[in-house]
Structure formats: C-alpha cells, structure tokens
Amino acid sequence: KQHDLIRENIIWQLVILLSSEQSTLELKISCSKALWKLAQGSVSNCQTLTETKGMLCLAKLVAKEQGELRYNCIMIIKEITSIAESDNGFRSSAFTSSSPAAKAVVDELLRVIKELDDIKLGVPAIKSIGSLARSFSAKHSRVIGPLVARLGNTDQDVAMEAAIALKKFVSTDNYLCSEHSKSIIEFEGVPLLMKLLNSGDKSTHPHVLALICYLAQHDSNSNVLIEAGALTALQTIDPKVNTKYRELETLVPHTISKLQSYLTVEQQQTESSTGIKQFFTKQSKAVVATIGGRLKLLYKGLTVYLPRLVKNPRKRILGAIPPLKTTRIQQFLKAKCMELALMSVYYL
Structure with a gap:
C-alpha cells in the first residue's frame, strides 16, 4: 500500500512539473521521458496519469510544443491507449465520450494525423487511434476519414498502420463494426485498399486483405468490393500468405464464398475474365x-x-x-x- 502511494506521488509530481510554465524545456523533456517509462505496460500508472489530469496536460503539450518533448508526449499517449485497448475497465473510465481530457487527446491525435507530414509522429498517433477503436460511437465518423486518407500515403509504414487501425474498427469484436465499415466505404477507402494490394509493399498486404474481408462481412458493402476487384484479388493471392497469417486462413475462403454469392451474371463474366488476365500476368x-x-x-x-x-x-x-x-x-x-x-x- 505504501509503495502504491509513493508511486502515485511520483507521477503526480512529474505531471505538475511537466505542466508548469516555470519548468525549463530540459526539465520537461526529462519528466516526459520518466512518465513514458512509467506508463509502459502498467495499468495502475496509466490510471494515475489519467486521474491527475495528465492527459489534458499531454494534449496541450502536443498542440504547442515541438521536437523531442512533443514526441515523448505522443509516446506516453500511445502507451496509455495501448493499455486502454487491452483493459476494458480502464478504457471505459478514462475514455468516456463526456471526458474533456479524452476529447482533447483524440483531437490532437487526429490533428497530427491530418496536418503533420511527420512519420515519426504520425505512426504512433495512428496506432493510438486504432487502440481506441472500441471507444468511438457510430457518430464519431470523423476519426475514420483521416485514417482512410492515410491509406494513400506514400510511406508504406504509415499506410500499413492506417490499415491496421481501420481493421480494429471493423473487426467482429467491435460491436459497431457495421457502422464503421459504412464510413470507410463512404470515405472511398476501397479504391485505396486495392491500390495498396496492387502496388504497395508486400508487408502491408495481409493487413489490407484482412480489412477487405471484414468489410465484406456486411452485405451492403458487397457490390462496392466486387466492382473494385476485391474478389479477384482474394482469389489470386499467394496461398503462402493465408497459411502464414492465421487470421486469413479461414477469413479469406469465407469472404470469397460470400462475395461469390452476390455476383450477377455480368459480374461473373467480368470477374472470370479479369481473374484469368491477372493470373497470367503474374505467372x-x-x-x-x-x-x-x-x-x-x-x-x-x-x-x-x-x-x-x-x-x-x-x-x-x-x-x-x-x-x-x-x-x-x-x-x-x-x-x-x-x-x-x-x-x-x-x-x-
């Protein structure tokens, strides 16, 4: 018990120093490094951080600071959101829709994703939004748009993280997966996914394929996916990809069967012709x-x-x-x- 009190007091003092106008930049950087270390993998420390108004402080620093201090603050947020993803109790208490601190953090993360062309900041910001996927309601489609836009980023790491984050919004363990999938379709996400499959780095393909499969689980998305060539893409992928990634092993065959059931006669002919052409092009x-x-x-x-x-x-x-x-x-x-x-x- 005494150990917990000491730990909480240390975090309190670090947050105070970090938020103080009198603290030097060097001191703030040192405090941010310490908080980053304390937040890693610790539910209790992250809980204390949120109770001390630490998140509001972090959001303000991300908004106005530059360089190492801003980066450290984003990394602290990433650690907090990572804990929130795996701990339902912490997520529901720290990231409620009525929390000003949670809203401030999300707003800054989205601003970093949309406005700052900095991979070092963008990747952890995207990861953080993905970790909070189950915290957003159906009306929070504003978080989907920036992620979809990043699917078209020229940097493959950014595009891959965007695909991973979006996958968390539409996977079956997200009870709002249907609503979120509609938002991805509305933001023209499918053409970007197909472009990633055709020309993107191979390391992104498993995540893109999984995202396509989850989108296909909702009947209203079938025609959009078929017309974009998703069925052909799933049918012609390297079998090694399916066996290497367990998530795809059953997901891909099920999705192929589901999309085939929605094919019209005209689409069947088109898919057959396109599939043959793509197969011979690759071979x-x-x-x-x-x-x-x-x-x-x-x-x-x-x-x-x-x-x-x-x-x-x-x-x-x-x-x-x-x-x-x-x-x-x-x-x-x-x-x-x-x-x-x-x-x-x-x-x-």
Whole structure:
C-alpha cells in the first residue's frame, strides 16, 4: 500500500512539473521521458496519469510544443491507449465520450494525423487511434476519414498502420463494426485498399486483405468490393500468405464464398475474365523464365554432342544434308530454341 502511494506521488509530481510554465524545456523533456517509462505496460500508472489530469496536460503539450518533448508526449499517449485497448475497465473510465481530457487527446491525435507530414509522429498517433477503436460511437465518423486518407500515403509504414487501425474498427469484436465499415466505404477507402494490394509493399498486404474481408462481412458493402476487384484479388493471392497469417486462413475462403454469392451474371463474366488476365500476368515471367531455362539446357546438350556427329560426314542421312560447319548448326539450333520459346508463351 505504501509503495502504491509513493508511486502515485511520483507521477503526480512529474505531471505538475511537466505542466508548469516555470519548468525549463530540459526539465520537461526529462519528466516526459520518466512518465513514458512509467506508463509502459502498467495499468495502475496509466490510471494515475489519467486521474491527475495528465492527459489534458499531454494534449496541450502536443498542440504547442515541438521536437523531442512533443514526441515523448505522443509516446506516453500511445502507451496509455495501448493499455486502454487491452483493459476494458480502464478504457471505459478514462475514455468516456463526456471526458474533456479524452476529447482533447483524440483531437490532437487526429490533428497530427491530418496536418503533420511527420512519420515519426504520425505512426504512433495512428496506432493510438486504432487502440481506441472500441471507444468511438457510430457518430464519431470523423476519426475514420483521416485514417482512410492515410491509406494513400506514400510511406508504406504509415499506410500499413492506417490499415491496421481501420481493421480494429471493423473487426467482429467491435460491436459497431457495421457502422464503421459504412464510413470507410463512404470515405472511398476501397479504391485505396486495392491500390495498396496492387502496388504497395508486400508487408502491408495481409493487413489490407484482412480489412477487405471484414468489410465484406456486411452485405451492403458487397457490390462496392466486387466492382473494385476485391474478389479477384482474394482469389489470386499467394496461398503462402493465408497459411502464414492465421487470421486469413479461414477469413479469406469465407469472404470469397460470400462475395461469390452476390455476383450477377455480368459480374461473373467480368470477374472470370479479369481473374484469368491477372493470373497470367503474374505467372508470365515465371513461365518464360522456366521455358528459357529448359531450352538453354537443351541447347547446351545439343551443342556438346553435335560436333562429334559433324566430324564424321559418312553418318549424315543418305548424304542428303550438305556439309555444315558446327558454328552454323549451333546458330540454327539457337534460332529454333527461340522460336519454340515464343510459341510456348503464345499458347499459354
């Protein structure tokens, strides 16, 4: 009990120093580092921070400070929201819709995401909003828009974190997943997700695929996803991705089946044509490489044995073939090998 009182008193003093106008920048940075360390993985310390008006102080510092102090404050918020994500009791007490401190923190996080093009600040801010996904009501669609916009960010880390955060809004353990999924659709999230699948870094693909699958669980989203090519994308993904990520192992097949049940005749024809085209586009390089490799082996084998045959003219068939130099025969074989390769690719 005495230990708890000492711990709480230390946090109180650190928050006072951090919020004081008389404290130097160096002192505030030191206090923020200490609070960041204390907040990591500790429900009790995060609880004390919220009870001491620490969150309101952090929100104000994020709004007006720069550099290391602002970064440390965002990282403290990230630790607090991470605890809130895993602890229902703490989340419901610290992040109620009527809490001015919670509102101030969320407002600053959204401002950082929307206005500051700083990856170092943006990534933890996005993570924090994602951790609070189950705290927002259906009317809080304002938090969805900035996350959807970040799906189109040129930095893949930012785009990936946005996908992970949005996934928490629409996963089945969020009781407002249907409402949040509608917001993602309304903010034109699907085209950005498809772009990430087609041109984004492969590390983002599992999270994007999971997000698409969760969106597809709601019937009203099916047509939008099908028209964007989501069904084809799910059907043509590398099977290794599904086996590597357990979340996708059952989610992808179920989503494919669900979307297929909503296909019209016209869409079935389009999906079939698009699927075949995408499949061969992805496989063409591998096929050409395989054929080329095998033809090289064939060419190498023939050029090894042909000189032996050419040395003995008597073995030519009935003398009908005029004498040819080994070099000319090799050139002839090489040309035929190329012709075979082109024909093989044509008939694929």
